[in-house]
Each structure stands twice: as C-alpha cells, then as structure tokens.
Amino acid sequence: DTAVSQTPKYLVTQMGNDKSIKCEQNLGHDTMYWYKQDSKKFLKIMFSYNNKELIINETVPNRFSPKSPDKAHLNLHINSLELGDSAVYFCASSHRLAGAYEQYFGPGTRLTVT
Amino acid sequence: RKEVEQDPGPFNVPEGATVAFNCTYSNSASQSFFWYRQDCRKEPKLLMSVYSSGNEDGRFTAQLNRASQYISLLIRDSKLSDSATYLCVVNLRSNDYKLSFGAGTTVTVRA
Numbered sequence: 001d002t003a004v005s006q007t008p009k010y011l012v013t014q015m016g017n018d019k020s021i022k023c024e025q026n027l028g029h030d031t032m033y034w035y036k037q038d039s040k041k042f043l044k045i046m047f048s049y050n051n052k053e054l055i056i057n058e059t060v061p062n063r064f065s066p067k068s069p070d071k072a073h074l075n076l077h078i079n080s081l082e083l084g085d086s087a088v089y090f091c092a093s094s095h096r097l098a099g100a101y102e103q104y105f106g107p108g109t110r111l112t113v114t
Numbered sequence: 115r116k117e118v119e120q121d122p123g124p125f126n127v128p129e130g131a132t133v134a135f136n137c138t139y140s141n142s143a144s145q146s147f148f149w150y151r152q153d154c155r156k157e158p159k160l161l162m163s164v165y166s167s168g169n170e171d172g173r174f175t176a177q178l179n180r181a182s183q184y185i186s187l188l189i190r191d192s193k194l195s196d197s198a199t200y201l202c203v204v205n206l207r208s209n210d211y212k213l214s215f216g217a218g219t220t221v222t223v224r225a
Contacts, residue, residue, distance in 0.1 A: 042217050
C-alpha cells in the first residue's frame with residue numbers, strides 16, 4: 001500500500017564507494033524528485049523528472065546521476081562517495097507541476113559515509 | 115536573504131494553547147504556498163495549502179499576506195501530537211517546477 005517507497009532505508013558505506021538508491025511510486029504521478037536533507041534540516045531539491053524527462057538539475061556534483069526507467073521509478077546513483085554526502089535522501093512524487101500540486105515523500109534513505 | 119525564511123523556534127507550549135508562527139519568502143511573484151509537517155526522522159507530509167483568502171482545516175489556520183510577503187500558521191487547542199517541525203514551502207517562480215523549503219519551525223507541546 002505504500003505510496004512512495006525507497007530502498008534501502010539505511011545505507012552505511014565507506015568513502016570512495018559507489019552506491020544506488022531506488023524509488024518507486026504507485027500513485028500514478030508523472031513527476032518524481034530527489035531531495036537531500038542535511039544535518040541542518042534544509043530540504044534541497046536535487047533532480048526532478050517528468051514523464052522520464054529530466055526537468056530540474058540543480059547544482060549537484062556530477063558524481064550524482066539520476067535515472068528514470070519509467071514514470072513510476074526514479075533511481076539515484078552516487079559515485080565516489082564523500083563524507084559530505086552523508087544526509088537523508090528523500091524521493092517524492094507529484095502530479096504534473098510541483099508548483100500547484102502536493103508532493104508525496106518517501107520515507108527517506110539515511111546515508112552515512114565513513 | 116534566504117528564499118524562504120522561518121523562525122526555527124522551538125516553540126514550547128502547553129496543551130490547549132494557541133501557537134502561531136510566520137514564514138517570509140523572497141519573490142513577490144510567488145504563486146503557491148504550503149505548510150508541511152515533518153516528525154522526527156520521518157518524511158515531510160502536506161499539512162495544508164495556503165490560499166489567498168486564508169483557509170482553515172480544523173484547528174489549523176493558514177494565512178497569506180502578499181503585501182508583506184509572508185505566510186502564517188496558527189494552531190489552536192494544541193495537542194501533544196502537534197509536536198513536530200513545520201516546513202514552509204513556496205513555489206517561488208511560477209514558470210519553475212521547484213518548491214523551496216524553509217528550514218522549519220519546531221513546535222513542542224507539553225502536557
């Protein structure tokens with residue numbers, strides 16, 4: 001029944017490793033997002049896809065690469081992990097334009113880089 | 115100036131009290147405004163949208179003041195379960211798909 005799901009929920013890894021986070025939504029939404037929430041609690045948009053097309057690409061290191069195989073899935077691959085990548089990564093989805101419509105968030109992936 | 119700015123609090127209030135707080139936004143052309151709620155170590159969830167005329171949802175009242183560029187949230191008859199961080203969220207530019215989030219206002223309701 002989960003509307004937006006993410007895996008894994010927790011991820012502990014060492015610097016330099018490559019890891020992926022997966023997101024799936026069963027709400028029939030056509031827009032999906034990746035956010036990063038750091039220790040100061042600011043929630044910052046990283047990427048957004050609408051119908052599998054990249055529409056938002058914030059100033060994010062190119063070690064981060066999103067991929068949307070279809071409207072219901074959005075994955076995030078991170079290469080060469082750094083200590084500063086430690087944060088909670090939230091996936092979200094919405095119908096059409098975020099400006100007018102509610103975003104539904106996944107439970108988050110807590111990434112710790114040691 | 116931050117795009118969306120909130121008083122971080124914390125606001126510590128007794129059960130039954132009224133608590134209110136504001137959020138300022140930088141772009142006068144902003145069109146869409148929301149309050150989200152985030153519990154500790156959980157995901158943000160929409161509490162309510164904020165309409166130009168102001169709107170109420172049970173014990174929660176949201177207001178928009180375009181002239182002064184702020185939105186407000188008022189919680190009446192506070193419950194212990196209202197303890198959370200309240201995020202102000204704004205679509206700053208109408209031709210932009212992005213939502214901008216404030217850092218949140220923490221409310222703690224005590225028995």
